[in-house]
Amino acid sequence: MTNRGNDSRSARSPGESALRADGQRASRRRTFIGLIALVLIAALALVTYKHVLETSLGQLSRTSRQRLDFLTAVTGQTLEKYESMPYVLSQQGSLIDLLEHPEDGRRAQSVNDYLKRVQEKTKPLVVYLLDHRGRALASSNSSEPRSFVGNDYSFRPYFIGAMQGRAGRFYGVGTTTTEPGYFLSYPLYKQDADPSQKREAAPVPIGVVVVKISLGDLERAWSDGPDEVALADADGVVFLSSNSMWRYRTLGPLAPDVQKTLLQTRQYGDAALARLPMRASQPLWGSAVPSAAHTGLVYVAGNSGTSPLLMQTSEVGPLSWKLLTFSNTEATFAGARNVAIATGSASALVALLTYTLWLRRRRLLERQAARVQLQRINDELEMRIADRTQVLVDANANMERKLSELSEAEGMLRATQDQAIQAGKLAVLGQMSAGIAHEIAQPLTAMRILSENAHKLLSAQELGEAADNMIEIGSLCRKAGSIVGQLKGFAQKxxxxxxxxxxxxxxxxxxxxxxxxxxxxxxxxxxxxxxxxxxxxxxxxxxxxxxxxxxxxxxxxxxxxxxxxxxxxxxxxxxxxxxxxxxxxxxxxxxxxxxxxxxxxxxxxxxxxxxxxxxxxxxxxxxxxxxxxxxxxxxxxxxxxxxxxxxxxxxxxxxx
CATH class of the missing domain: 3.30.565.10 (Histidine kinase-like ATPase, C-terminal domain)
Structure with a gap:
């Protein structure tokens, strides 16, 4: 029987091994195809993301450039608005007269009043007159607590430039009012001096007229826009910005001579002029693939969001200032991601549908092959079942024979055990026979004596005592009967x-x-x-x-x-x-x-x-x-x- 079972298992093994091997190969093939599909879908989503992002960044760059051009034009107009005002004021004879008679209080008061009227009509911050040493002789704020009159401004670049015979321009923090402003200056000459006529030596200015204007309206206008805007000087110091945290920060490291000049002129007061925490964004697709859309993408510390800002610059004004705009790209990157995800999802869905159709067709072919294989296996199985059935029939017959023999043995054992138990009881009875005989002999002897006495008592007509003897005889009989009953019950099977x-x-x-x-x-x-x-x-x-x-x-x-x-x-x-x-x-x-x-x-x-x-x-x-x-x-x-x-x-x- 064992050999037959081993033969049937051996006959089944090749077919099962082939099916298992086919299943493993099919599983590996499906896994490989799935990995390729995932790689292709990921690549398609990445290409889509790149294309959409570059297109969107290009559109954002064009829009930001248009907005920057507009802001540049507005800023330039604001700077040019007061450009000619110092020259016009330099032609006023009362200002030259005061410079020629600086100690005349009446002339000084008259000029103060005149400058006050000019300031009220034209709306600059302040207008003031400096002598050739840089000391303020008159000012439109002469009546205010922080008047410029009497202060020395000879260290200011706008004074130095004007004393050299040219129009001065300068932006800085006021040393008197601590208010920042844009300073415009122009030299004044004696009335008999005509700088247009040719002379052996150029005339020397006797004073400087200065107009200080505020650019705060520009900052307020920038704050209402969608982008962050900053205005930096030629050295890269941001002095105007829609973000107050960027003000008086530098776009890059300052040269030692520039730092020394800023310290001497006190252009930005006591500001530390720390560097703006800004870094350029890494290329989107690696340095090997150039991307025009990547140009200008920067990260600025403290900026909300995780996407970089699109920075664009433009030169504005006669001092080569840089106007910078920082456009938020969160929506641009999010839109590109959403399009890439949608493209990947759609591609995955198409791939899944294609795979499902292919799998369905393959299942039909596999079912046809499986039916053929199943029929073959069924035939083999019927043969094995017939063999196993015969084995089981033989085993059952053998087991029934052994069970019959075991039942007979158990019957014999039980009979032998009962006989042994009964023999044990009889052996015990034999061992107890002497004591039992003594137990029964005593009542019998007493009954014999009592019966003889009763006979004599009856003969003597002693009926009462004879009755007592009979009662005692009955008690002894019951005692002997009890002993016999116990023996009978113990001895019975x-x-x-x-x-x-x-x-x-x-x-x-x-x-x-x-x-x-x-x-x-x-x-x-x-x-x-x-x-x-x-x-x-x-x-x-x-x-x-x-x-x-x-x-x-x-x-x-x-x-x-x-x-x-x-x-x-x-x-x-x-x-x-x-x-x-x-x-x-x-x-x-x-x-x-x-x-x-x-x-x-x-x-x-x-x-x-x-x-x-x-x-x-x-x-x-x-x-x-x-x-x-x-x-x-x-x-x-x-x-x-x-x-x-x-x-x-x-x-x-x-x-x-």
């Missing part, structure tokens, strides 16, 4: 049926049968009845046989003991009763303890026993689903413990 048995009554009957023999040997019985009636599920006759065997073994164990006593105790747990029989003998040796319940093992002298008593007792207890244990007591002697299951009704009562 018990049945296999189990029923509730009252344990203490079985113990009492067993003790009664051996009590006379034990008392003749000087043995004391100590039987402590249980606190309540205990019922077990078993056979009373066989249980009584076990107890008699244990008691008689205790007699033999205490034959040479100075004190001979047998104790019987009851213990209950949730499901069992533990019946312990203890003697005061010499105990059980350890080698004997391990073999105590083996059949034909005995420690008695040859001919005194067959060694079947404890083996039969253990078998009887196991048949009642119990257990028989043996051990030595700590105070000496042996203890045999019967563990018997409680009857269902007694168990329920105990649980309650």
């Amino acid at each position: 018990s049945t296999e049926a189990f029923e509730p048995v009252l344990v203490e009554r079985v113990v009492a009957d067993a003790v009664a049968l051996v009590r006379r023999e034990g008392e003749n040997a000087g043995i004391e019985f100590d039987v402590l009845p249980p606190v309540r009636p205990i019922w077990v599920l078993g056979n009373d006759v066989r249980l009584e046989q076990v107890l008699i065997n244990l008691l008689r073994n205790a007699f033999d164990a205490m034959k040479d003991s100075p004190r001979k006593r047998i104790c019987v105790r009851f213990t209950l747990d949730a499901r069992h009763v533990l019946l312990r029989v203890r003697d005061t003998g010499t105990g059980i040796a350890t080698p004997v303890l391990n073999r105590l319940f083996e059949p034909f093992f005995s420690t008695k002298a040859p001919g005194a026993g067959l060694g079947l008593g404890l083996a039969i007792s253990a078998a009887i207890v196991q048949g009642m689903r119990g257990e028989l244990r043996a051990e030595n007591h700590s105070e000496g002697g042996a203890v045999f413990t019967l563990i018997l299951p409680l009857a269902p009704s007694d168990r329920d009562e105990e649980t309650t």
Whole structure:
């Protein structure tokens, strides 16, 4: 049978291996195709992202450039608005007259009033007149607490330039008012001097007229626009910006001579002129791929958002100032990402649909091939089933034969066990015969004497005493009948049926049968009845046989003991009763303890026993689903413990 099973497994292996190999190859092929599809979709999404982003950045760049051109024109117009005002003021004779008579208070007040009127009509911040040493002689704010009159401005570039005979232009923070402004200046000459006429030496200016204007309106206008706007001087110092955090920051490092000049002229007061935290964005697609849209993308620290800003510059004004715009690209990058994601998702959907259609067609082909393969496998399977069925039929027939033999053996064993149990009981009866004969002989002798006395009493007409003798004779007859009944019940062959048995009554009957023999040997019985009636599920006759065997073994164990006593105790747990029989003998040796319940093992002298008593007792207890244990007591002697299951009704009562 084993060879046939191995042959069928060997026949099945090649087909299964081929199917498994085909499945593995198909799985690897699908995985490879899926990876290629993912790479292509990712590449398509990346190309789309690049194209859309470059297109959007180009559009944003054109829009920002148009806005920058407009801001450049507005800024230039603002600067040119007051460009000619210093020249016009330089032609006023009252200003030249004051420069020629600087100590005349009346002339100074007249010029102050005139400059005040000019300032009110043209709206610059302040207009003032400097002498050839740079000291202010008159000012439109002469009546204000922070008047320019009397202050020295000779260190200012606009004064130095004007004294050199040219128009001065300068942006800086006022040293008197601390207000930033755009300074325009022009030199003044004596009335008889005409700088247009050719002379051997150029005329020397006697003073400078200065107009300071505010560019704050430009900042406020820039703040309302969508872009960040900044205006930097020729050295790269931002002095106007829609972002107040950028003001007085530099676009790059300043040269030492520039720093020295700014310190001398105090152009930006006490500002630290730290560098603006700005860095150029890395190329979008790597340095190997040029991108026009990438030009001007910068990151500025503190700017909200994660995308760079698009920076564009334009030169404005006569001082080569740089006007810069920073356009937000968050929406541009987000739009490119969304288009790329949509393109990738659409491509993935198309690929998935294509793969689904291909897979469906492939499944149809595979089903056709599978049906052919399945038919072949079914044919092979039917052959294997027929082989296996025959194997199982043969195995079942063999098993039925063995079960029949086993059943016959069990019947023989059970019959042999019953015969051994019955033989054990008869052996015990033979061993107890002397004591039983003595128990029955005493009542018979007494009855004989009492009957003879009764006959004499009846002859003497002593009817009362004769009646007492008859009553005593009846009592002795009942006692003898009880002994005979116990012997009859013990000697009869018990049945296999189990029923509730009252344990203490079985113990009492067993003790009664051996009590006379034990008392003749000087043995004391100590039987402590249980606190309540205990019922077990078993056979009373066989249980009584076990107890008699244990008691008689205790007699033999205490034959040479100075004190001979047998104790019987009851213990209950949730499901069992533990019946312990203890003697005061010499105990059980350890080698004997391990073999105590083996059949034909005995420690008695040859001919005194067959060694079947404890083996039969253990078998009887196991048949009642119990257990028989043996051990030595700590105070000496042996203890045999019967563990018997409680009857269902007694168990329920105990649980309650």
